[in-house]
Amino acid sequence: MTLRILLGVLLTLVIVAALGLPMVQHPQHWYEFPSIPGLEEKARIIFFHVPTAWLSVMAFITSMIYGIRYLRRKDPMDDLTSASAAGLGLLFCVLATVTGAIWAKFNWGSYWNWDPRETSIFVLLLIYGAYFSLRAAVEVEEKRATLSSVYSIIAAVTVPFFVFIMPRIMTGLHPGAKGDPDGAGPVIEFKMSLNMRVVFFSSLIAFTLLFLWMLSLRVRTARLEYHHQPKG
Amino acid sequence: MALRLVTHGLRKAFNRRIVFENIDTSVSEGETLLIAGRNGSGKSTLVKILCDVLSPSQGSVDITGAGPLNAFTRKALFGLVSPYLQLYDEFSAMENLQLAAALRGLHGDARIHEELLARVALDPKRADPVHGFSSGMKQRLKYALALAHHPRILILDEPMSNLDADGMTIVRGIMTEQRTRGILVVATNDLSDIDVHERKVDLNVRA
């Protein structure tokens, strides 16, 4: 209960700080963000866009882990968790894609540029889509659980290959990609002042908590449904 | 130590619909287990679980007295005749027998295969592709396939289906012989199929 209230307060603070704190050329006070030439106010997306993208990956991994657990123990609850995580993953994946695309239109001039990170999120969307098409196609529960667990594991082992493939094939627009004039590095290092970092990591934590809460709600709903269905 | 097939608390459910549960039974060498039950009572499901082509939702099937078992020797214990066991019908009867032996990781012995086909009165058709066979002939070929590796546990699901009087006589002979050298399991709803049984699982009781 306390955790839930803490989450409520934390995310409210994050939203207010991320959108409310002023951006100035030369920050003098702790509450002022530095303004990055060429980005200005548009830089604020990082507080929301990155956490959603992070969650779509987290959900994908969660789904795979529960898939493995299902195969080992054959407990239907593991499959419910796996599917619930995938459902949330799809939601956050769509959010990350849409927010990213709108932002890209304003900053890079077009909604979609096939930059490495855009391609990766597209692949993730495809995998989620395939996962749910597979689930929809199988009627027997045990079979559906087994097949979709296996699929999520296979998908999860092939996705990391993109990390090696992307830089060989395309130059990126996202910070930290090959061709960034300020040098390559993880996205988090990207020209963030201390106060931005605090807000950014608080946002990551808050979104992760939100994900866990939503996941537990979904799993509990699914469990109730599962026990409520007549056995016959 | 004599061969023994034991089931512990078998339960099978599809989509949470329970087919059967708490099946505890055992059968030893020289005995016959009868699985009785009307259509849809789960006879075939139980048979599939016994010969390890379907996993139970709960419980286990244990085999004792068969020595150490690996992926192949475990499968080699069982011979199965059943309506849902399909043959490769682009191949001939002999080819099916050879294929089955090779799939078990064995060298097929053509002479034994010919003898078997003679026993089920299929030897004139040994080189014909199976898709031209009548359903009774296919049933006979399934007997040849089930017996080719001298299984210690012979499981017959609806043993007499599609057979004529001659075929039934052959099958009765096979059942008598199996009783002397191993375990016989028969699943049927026609009790006239089988005259001796020491153990019985009645799936009607539950329903």
Place this chain on the structure above:
Amino acid sequence: MSVRETTTLRWIRASLAVFLKDWRSELRTRYAMSALVMFVVTTISIILFSLGGEGASPEVLAGMLWVVIFFAAMSGLSRTFVMEEERGTGMTLQLLTPPGAVFAGKLLFNLVLGAGLTLLTVVLYAFFINGFIVRTLSIFLLTIALGSVGLAAASTIIAAIIARANTKGTLYPVLSFPILLPLLMTVINATRLASDGAPLGEAAGEFQILISYIVVVITVSTLLFEYIWKD
């Protein structure tokens, strides 16, 4: 010692039996082959018509080659499992032989089918599509070889999944595409390097990715196949 040896022998014999059964059955029924050949011929002729005598850049043509191969594979490589499921012989196989042998045999069959399909596509493509040039043959041949192995490896396990899902192949491309995308992107890039005449060393990274992809996919498939195969 001798027990172990015979067990290994039995594995080899059983896997080969699965492969040979599929192979002889294929020769008798032409179940997958005719569809594959027709698919390749049709797709290449459509590309010819749409180019209409005009050339396209080598980059585009390198990509198109793999489009043909991918979709042809999607039309044929699932047959080996779908056929068992359609005819109900899956249970016969389960009764007779361990899952590992089934997977090894089916994988071998798909490797052969995949290699044949890639070879056919490449020959027809090189013959009919004018602008398609390969300057570094070594890169091209390695790419073709590794690409067809990777394609067969990934599509075999997906084929096993869709055969169990009773969807008769409609889901096959949907499930395969995200899994095959890393492979496709790499082989397309490598083919492009071959067209550009890059030295062999330049494609070393691509080959590393392809080889590790093949190793990972085959290992994971082998571990997971048993769960799919047994109900």
Place this chain on the structure above:
Amino acid sequence: MDFLAQHQLYIVLIIAVGIWFGLYIYLFRLDGRLKKLERDMHREQH
């Protein structure tokens, strides 16, 4: 009005906070209702 036109960001902020509150209240109530259902279910079983 003039203030808002100059500070469009505050409108965005208000909308964002509004959406978050809406979601939060929804999740909170869902949580409560689930708890009640779970209690009922538990009692049924025992």
